[in-house]
Amino acid sequence: MNLDILIQKCESTGALSRDEILYALNLDSKTDIARLIGAADAVRKANCGDDVQIRALVEISNTCARQCLYCGIRAPNTHIHRYRMPPDEIVELAKELDQKGLRTIVMQSGEDPYYTAEMVADIIGKIKRDTQMAVTLCFGERPESDYRLWKQAGADRYLLRHEAANRELYKALHPDSDYGQRMHCLHILRRLGYQVGAGCMIGAPGQGVEHLADDIEYFRDFQPDMAGIGPYIPHPDTPFADHPTGTVEMTLKMVALTRIVTRNALLPATTAIGSIEERGREMALEAGADVVMPNYTPLKYRVHYEIYPNKRCITEDPAHCDSCMRLRI
Numbered sequence: 001m002n003l004d005i006l007i008q009k010c011e012s013t014g015a016l017s018r019d020e021i022l023y024a025l026n027l028d029s030k031t032d033i034a035r036l037i038g039a040a041d042a043v044r045k046a047n048c049g050d051d052v053q054i055r056a057l058v059e060i061s062n063t064c065a066r067q068c069l070y071c072g073i074r075a076p077n078t079h080i081h082r083y084r085m086p087p088d089e090i091v092e093l094a095k096e097l098d099q100k101g102l103r104t105i106v107m108q109s110g111e112d113p114y115y116t117a118e119m120v121a122d123i124i125g126k127i128k129r130d131t132q133m134a135v136t137l138c139f140g141e142r143p144e145s146d147y148r149l150w151k152q153a154g155a156d157r158y159l160l161r162h163e164a165a166n167r168e169l170y171k172a173l174h175p176d177s178d179y180g181q182r183m184h185c186l187h188i189l190r191r192l193g194y195q196v197g198a199g200c201m202i203g204a205p206g207q208g209v210e211h212l213a214d215d216i217e218y219f220r221d222f223q224p225d226m227a228g229i230g231p232y233i234p235h236p237d238t239p240f241a242d243h244p245t246g247t248v249e250m251t252l253k254m255v256a257l258t259r260i261v262t263r264n265a266l267l268p269a270t271t272a273i274g275s276i277e278e279r280g281r282e283m284a285l286e287a288g289a290d291v292v293m294p295n296y297t298p299l300k301y302r303v304h305y306e307i308y309p310n311k312r313c314i315t316e317d318p319a320h321c322d323s324c325m326r327l328r329i
């Protein structure tokens with residue numbers, strides 16, 4: 001395969017075949033990878049402009065009913081302190097963020113049935129009534145009726161990482177979850193009118209380059225409105241504690257290819273890549289990403305939302321996070 005022709009195709013249409021995706025994922029010289037990243041940066045500039053979108057992340061609960069084998073807040077982990085933010089505190093925080101000029105709140109949680117559909121709808125309704133902010137939800141798999149109620153209450157976007165487009169890999173990482181149901185949820189969310197975010201980890205246990213190609217093909221075919229891509233980082237209290245961390249290089253190739261095949265999707269420079277490499281988020285922004293998500297979870301809760309260890313910005317004051325993030329951009 002000819003790299004010049006591939007780069008040209010990346011910049012012009014992004015309609016890459018599986019062979020072309022695999023070729024790009026297997027690039028190993030620094031110069032060739034830089035060309036792929038440069039193509040993604042050009043696609044980002046042409047389709048999204050130079051603005052970096054800022055999303056205020058609020059982790060409302062670290063309680064989760066699921067057992068995903070890589071996740072530090074999985075249900076069987078008894079070594080963490082579980083918390084739930086009371087609904088009133090969430091709404092008050094949203095009002096403060098609105099006053100600071102933030103335009104989107106991303107409410108994230110483990111799969112926590114404590115928050116009933118009605119409770120969440122009430123929170124959304126109050127935020128929409130009292131602020132100008134767009135509301136993004138990241139609460140995992142829920143019944144269609146919940147998604148519908150939240151959309152009616154004013155929710156704008158829903159993030160549900162697909163985690164692995166390959167059915168066998170998905171099953172190997174998620175012993176108590178169903179691949180078909182995951183995909184079904186993503187389709188329901190789109191049908192209900194949400195802007196839908198998918199995403200995956202890079203370097204997960206058992207994942208090879210063919211699996212990553214499956215993910216890029218999924219992004220190409222599903223065309224999510226957002227895609228979260230970060231490296232796998234092992235957590236000591238999980239069955240995968242000894243598996244090595246995903247690499248910065250492969251994560252950047254995946255960010256770049258996702259930009260190339262989706263053209264205008266919102267792509268966060270994830271905290272995870274910033275956690276394994278000091279300049280990780282800046283590098284992701286140079287490889288096609290265009291969103292940052294500073295963490296506005298109150299400090300007393302934030303330290304307990306440990307999906308993986310040594311997470312960046314876990315103890316900084318939100319005001320410091322905000323100015324640090326703007327400086328980095």
Ligand code: SF4
Nearest residue numbers: 064066068071074110
């Ligand atoms: S990845 Fe999500 S659903 Fe799975 S255990 Fe962690 S918080 Fe729960």
